[in-house]
Amino acid sequence: MKLYYSDVLSPRKACAVAKYLQLPIDYVFLRLDRGEHRTSEYLALNPNGKVPTLVDGERNLWEADAIMCHLAGRADSQLWPRDAGSQIEILRWFSWNQQHFTRHAGELYFEHIIKARFSLGAPDAAAVTEAQKEFRRYAAVLDAHLEGRRWLVDERLSVADFAVAIALPYAERAQIPLNGFPHVLAWHDRLCDLESWREPFPAAV
Numbered sequence: 001m002k003l004y005y006s007d008v009l010s011p012r013k014a015c016a017v018a019k020y021l022q023l024p025i026d027y028v029f030l031r032l033d034r035g036e037h038r039t040s041e042y043l044a045l046n047p048n049g050k051v052p053t054l055v056d057g058e059r060n061l062w063e064a065d066a067i068m069c070h071l072a073g074r075a076d077s078q079l080w081p082r083d084a085g086s087q088i089e090i091l092r093w094f095s096w097n098q099q100h101f102t103r104h105a106g107e108l109y110f111e112h113i114i115k116a117r118f119s120l121g122a123p124d125a126a127a128v129t130e131a132q133k134e135f136r137r138y139a140a141v142l143d144a145h146l147e148g149r150r151w152l153v154d155e156r157l158s159v160a161d162f163a164v165a166i167a168l169p170y171a172e173r174a175q176i177p178l179n180g181f182p183h184v185l186a187w188h189d190r191l192c193d194l195e196s197w198r199e200p201f202p203a204a205v
């Protein structure tokens with residue numbers, strides 16, 4: 001398997017799961033600042049011109065959530081449980097995360113980290129205020145769900161945890177407001193016990 005990635009948010013999910021599962025993978029780092037994700041060769045694999053992309057035999061797979069599930073399946077891991085009830089729960093969290101939680105956390109990551117890194121100008125104060133407000137709204141939902149639970153689904157670690165928490169390692173630098181959400185913080189601390197979560201990228205990066 002070949003995993004095309006860069007050291008940014010969405011590929012971080014795929015890299016963290018690949019490392020957690022200790023799968024044999026050829027990692028291909030793409031320099032976004034050089035447009036290496038926009039070459040015709042890469043667009044043939046992923047017409048969106050985004051990272052990550054996984055190539056497994058004849059299959060080209062894009063979208064980090066799908067890649068995590070595929071990797072878990074290849075490793076026969078319960079990170080992507082086999083029973084339909086658990087899978088539906090995970091899909092629910094994937095959808096919620098993309099539409100709400102990491103949508104707003106990702107906006108803060110963009111405003112505070114990506115803009116500085118790629119010289120895209122100063123953070124937009126109005127966008128930051130709005131994203132923080134919306135983030136808090138959904139963080140409250142997550143916090144209530146996590147009260148009395150260790151993990152999001154079925155009381156065991158799953159790809160849902162890797163997906164929903166993905167922006168939280170950047171919380172301080174991205175000014176993602178986690179104060180007042182103790183169960184979210186405790187859950188993220190549990191993830192931080194995993195080396196693959198703290199250090200998801202291959203050593204060269």
Ligand SMILES: N[C@@H](CCC(=O)N[C@@H](CS)C(=O)NCC(=O)O)C(=O)O
Nearest residue numbers: 008009010049050051052063064065
């Ligand atoms: N929904 C996609 C999002 C992929 C995505 O937006 N990747 C960003 C990095 S986090 C990217 O490739 N940005 C480069 C660009 O848009 O030029 C996924 O989850 O894989």
